Amino acid sequence: MKKVLALVLAMTMLVGLAACGGSGSSQPVEPAKKEHGNEIVVGIPQDLGDSLDPYQMSSAGTREILTNVFEGLYKPNSDGDYVPAIASSCEISEDGLTYTFHLNEGVTFHNGKTLTNADLEYSFAKCAETTLDSSLPKFFANADITVNGKGQVIVQLKEAMSDIFAYISLIYIIPADYADQLTAPIGTGPYKFVSRSVQENVILEKFEEYYGEKAKIDKITCKVFEDGTALVTALNAGAIDFATHLSLDQVAGVGSDYQVIEGTTNVVQALYINNAAKPFDDIRVRQALCYAVNVDDVLQLVANGHGTKLGTSIYPSFKKYFDSSLVGYYKYDVEKAKSLLAEAGYPNGFDMTITVPSVYPIHVNTALVIAEQLKAAGINAQVQEVEWNTWLTDVYSNRDFETTVSGFDASTLTANALLERWTSGHKKNMINFANSEYDEYMTKANSTTDEAERTKLFIAASRVLTENAANVYIQDAAEFTVMNGLLDGYQSYPLYRINFASLYYTDL
Amino acid sequence: MQKNKIKKLNWMVYTGGIITAIIFIIVLIGRFYTPYDPSAMNGQLRLAGPSLAHIMGCDNFGRDIFSRVVEGAGTTLTIAVLVILIGASVGIFIGALTGYFGGVVDEVFMRVCDLITAFPSIMLALIIIAILSPSEKNIIWCLAILFIPSFARVTRSEMVKQKSQNYVKLAKLMGAGSFRIIFVHILPNMVPVLLPTITIGFNNAVLAEASMSFLGVGVSANKPSLGRMLSESQNFLVTGAPWYAISVGLAIVLLILGLSLLGEGLQQWRRNR
Numbered sequence: 138m139k140k141v142l143a144l145v146l147a148m149t150m151l152v153g154l155a156a157c158g159g160s161g162s163s164q165p166v167e168p169a170k171k172e173h174g175n176e177i178v179v180g181i182p183q184d185l186g187d188s189l190d191p192y193q194m195s196s197a198g199t200r201e202i203l204t205n206v207f208e209g210l211y212k213p214n215s216d217g218d219y220v221p222a223i224a225s226s227c228e229i230s231e232d233g234l235t236y237t238f239h240l241n242e243g244v245t246f247h248n249g250k251t252l253t254n255a256d257l258e259y260s261f262a263k264c265a266e267t268t269l270d271s272s273l274p275k276f277f278a279n280a281d282i283t284v285n286g287k288g289q290v291i292v293q294l295k296e297a298m299s300d301i302f303a304y305i306s307l308i309y310i311i312p313a314d315y316a317d318q319l320t321a322p323i324g325t326g327p328y329k330f331v332s333r334s335v336q337e338n339v340i341l342e343k344f345e346e347y348y349g350e351k352a353k354i355d356k357i358t359c360k361v362f363e364d365g366t367a368l369v370t371a372l373n374a375g376a377i378d379f380a381t382h383l384s385l386d387q388v389a390g391v392g393s394d395y396q397v398i399e400g401t402t403n404v405v406q407a408l409y410i411n412n413a414a415k416p417f418d419d420i421r422v423r424q425a426l427c428y429a430v431n432v433d434d435v436l437q438l439v440a441n442g443h444g445t446k447l448g449t450s451i452y453p454s455f456k457k458y459f460d461s462s463l464v465g466y467y468k469y470d471v472e473k474a475k476s477l478l479a480e481a482g483y484p485n486g487f488d489m490t491i492t493v494p495s496v497y498p499i500h501v502n503t504a505l506v507i508a509e510q511l512k513a514a515g516i517n518a519q520v521q522e523v524e525w526n527t528w529l530t531d532v533y534s535n536r537d538f539e540t541t542v543s544g545f546d547a548s549t550l551t552a553n554a555l556l557e558r559w560t561s562g563h564k565k566n567m568i569n570f571a572n573s574e575y576d577e578y579m580t581k582a583n584s585t586t587d588e589a590e591r592t593k594l595f596i597a598a599s600r601v602l603t604e605n606a607a608n609v610y611i612q613d614a615a616e617f618t619v620m621n622g623l624l625d626g627y628q629s630y631p632l633y634r635i636n637f638a639s640l641y642y643t644d645l
Numbered sequence: 646m647q648k649n650k651i652k653k654l655n656w657m658v659y660t661g662g663i664i665t666a667i668i669f670i671i672v673l674i675g676r677f678y679t680p681y682d683p684s685a686m687n688g689q690l691r692l693a694g695p696s697l698a699h700i701m702g703c704d705n706f707g708r709d710i711f712s713r714v715v716e717g718a719g720t721t722l723t724i725a726v727l728v729i730l731i732g733a734s735v736g737i738f739i740g741a742l743t744g745y746f747g748g749v750v751d752e753v754f755m756r757v758c759d760l761i762t763a764f765p766s767i768m769l770a771l772i773i774i775a776i777l778s779p780s781e782k783n784i785i786w787c788l789a790i791l792f793i794p795s796f797a798r799v800t801r802s803e804m805v806k807q808k809s810q811n812y813v814k815l816a817k818l819m820g821a822g823s824f825r826i827i828f829v830h831i832l833p834n835m836v837p838v839l840l841p842t843i844t845i846g847f848n849n850a851v852l853a854e855a856s857m858s859f860l861g862v863g864v865s866a867n868k869p870s871l872g873r874m875l876s877e878s879q880n881f882l883v884t885g886a887p888w889y890a891i892s893v894g895l896a897i898v899l900l901i902l903g904l905s906l907l908g909e910g911l912q913q914w915r916r917n918r
Contacts, residue, residue, distance in 0.1 A: 150804075259729060365880065366879060366880060366883070369883060369884060373883065384886065385883065386705065386880060386881065386884060387880075387883050389884045390883055390884030390885065431889065433690060434686075437688035438686050438688050438691070438706050438707065441691060442688075470797050493866070495861050498880070501866060502705070502706075504866070505866060505867055506686060506706065509684055509685075509706075510684050510866070510868045519865045520865055520866035520867045521779070521865055521866065522779075522861055524775075537680070596711075605706065
């Protein structure tokens with residue numbers, strides 16, 4: 138009898154909950170003209186769990202917050218160019234091998250100490266020794282970095298290298314022999330680190346002695362919301378001033394006192410195919426998959442048509458390298474897919490598994506739509522959700538998978554950041570793509586100093602990926618930034634980076 | 646006399662039975678016919694509200710929720726039926742033997758059962774599935790094994806009670822073998838005890854499958870199941886489509902309500918017999 142009562146109660150609660158949900162979305166939220174100080178609360182989807190040490194940050198979510206605390210000699214701007222930061226300018230020698238960086242005057246660390254040559258030398262050495270970034274070792278092997286008495290940093294290259302500013306931007310300058318970077322990081326950026334409470338928040342404060350243009354907002358509290366629904370609830374309650382990387386469904390219910398800005402995730406989302414696994418080692422099978430997936434419908438079903446279609450491993454923020462003719466290279470054509478499958482010896486299709494990391498709803502949803510579309514071509518795809526760590530070991534490291542829907546971002550604004558991993562034998566070549574033509578283009582591009590020629594070679598390489606149907610390229614997904622209506626100055630970056638220093642309140 | 650008692654006590658059995666039967670019939674029909682293809686997507690109908698054409702509305706892929714609920718309930722019930730079938734047969738078999746013969750084997754088996762029940766079953770299932778990789782087959786096996794102790798225990802305790810009864814002694818005197826006594830003489834007399842246990846177990850199996858799918862370790866993602874749908878629908882509970890969660894939630898509530906009433910009713914009927 139007790140059980141029956143409990144059930145009736147549970148049912149009443151469910152109906153009650155529904156009523157709440159209904160009224161919440163239909164009644165216009167009263168414009169919250171609440172008093173606010175010169176501070177904002179930012180909702181972030183994950184704790185800065187990996188490390189606060191600038192050379193140990195591996196997750197994009199950590200990087201995008203801590204790039205407000207750390208700076209290199211140069212830094213990326215919102216246009217995708219590299220601009221002077223701690224350095225004020227740079228001279229390049231005639232032969233393109235010597236870079237002389239002149240430094241800004243009066244650069245101080247958050248602990249009040251002035252930047253010295255010892256700090257610079259320490260930073261370069263420490264970074265070379267401990268960095269987790271996979272592109273930097275190549276740079277350090279090729280460069281000889283010295284600091285002279287006039288406060289100049291001289292980078293002497295053995296061979297010409299055109300992405301040098303991108304690498305320089307990753308070498309964050311930190312004070313020499315400061316032991317607590319892991320827990321209380323100190324850099325030179327416009328914001329200084331105040332505190333971190335595990336799984337709860339990270340607090341940053343405006344750095345008054347910043348050498349450049351100072352930040353406008355005094356205090357930034359980054360609150361951790363590991364549950365997407367909780368983040369949306371907090372947004373609806375007006376408890377957050379800024380949140381980014383939100384999906385269309387998450388921003389659907391936010392109140393009118395927020396501004397919603399559409400951007401892109403800057404991630405190459407694709408159905409990544411293990412090119413070495415049967416039957417995907419046959420190019421015709423991979424091409425059949427490309428023809429059988431209707432990308433327009435994927436965008437429509439996953440995000441109401443928002444998102445940018447891709448044709449290769451380059452997303453549009455890389456303006457130079459993005460070849461729009463590759464988008465739609467494979468026009469949706471089920472019949473063609475079927476005949477290609479028949480040619481390859483699978484007239485009745487086959488069974489396959491799409492392994493997706495369950496933490497990314499966008500990838501899971503895309504996989505579900507793809508699986509549904511593949512049915513028309515006779516391919517029976519099972520969508521298998523796995524935990525993030527399982528995905529990292531099984532799919533990414535051990536390459537034990539058939540296909541997966543996932544995304545790759547770029548750590549620097551260089552073509553190498555997106556393309557290099559697909560060269561044969563590269564340790565990050567998860568899909569086992571091996572194509573000599575591709576390798577040749579990549580090697581040539583990396584040894585060419587002429588910028589126009591280089592760009593051409595990288596584009597040619599990206600075309601090889603498309604023509605060989607290395608993966609079924611889907612999209613650079615749309616994402617939304619929600620911001621308090623009184624805030625302004627938001628800049629979207631082509632990289633994972635939130636620049637808090639540009640934000641300001643319009644009514645203060 | 647007996648007729649009267651059944652009438653008086655079994656409103657719960659009747660209501661529960663009717664609810665369960667209706668659900669089973671709908672699910673059974675759903676195996677052959679649903680109003681729409683449960684996996685057909687339609688971008689135009691994204692998060693469409695309930696209407697005459699789609700009585701429970703559409704989900705975030707424009708799929709008909711009612712068709713999916715029917716299909717999902719089918720998945721959930723199939724798993725639950727198989728879990729109970731395996732769990733109950735093995736459990737009853739073990740319980741009957743250890744209860745009848747006793748001794749060291751009995752002691753060992755019962756301690757193993759204690760061991761299994763000492764852990765929260767969902768947690769144990771999650772661990773096993775994490776090791777085995779999630780699939781429908783693994784879930785069925787895993788849950789079935791976890792359900793064995795509850796059946797084994799009930800059967801054992803009842804067996805101990807029954808084996809000292811006169812009819813068992815008489816059967817022994819007549820020279821019936823142990824197995825014949827257990828399975829032909831005693832077991833049929835235990836049906837009133839086992840029936841509610843099975844119903845309640847079934848109830849728990851439905852909930853266990855739903856919870857596991859809710860936590861994302863259940864059936865494959867493109868197969869609808871009630872727990873999975875509930876977990877997907879929570880994203881839309883506040884923003885846009887509350888009917889999604891309500892429809893799925895109500896389906897689970899009704900299913901569990903029917904089964905609980907049936908189980909509770911059967912238990913009362915046994916007590917009053």
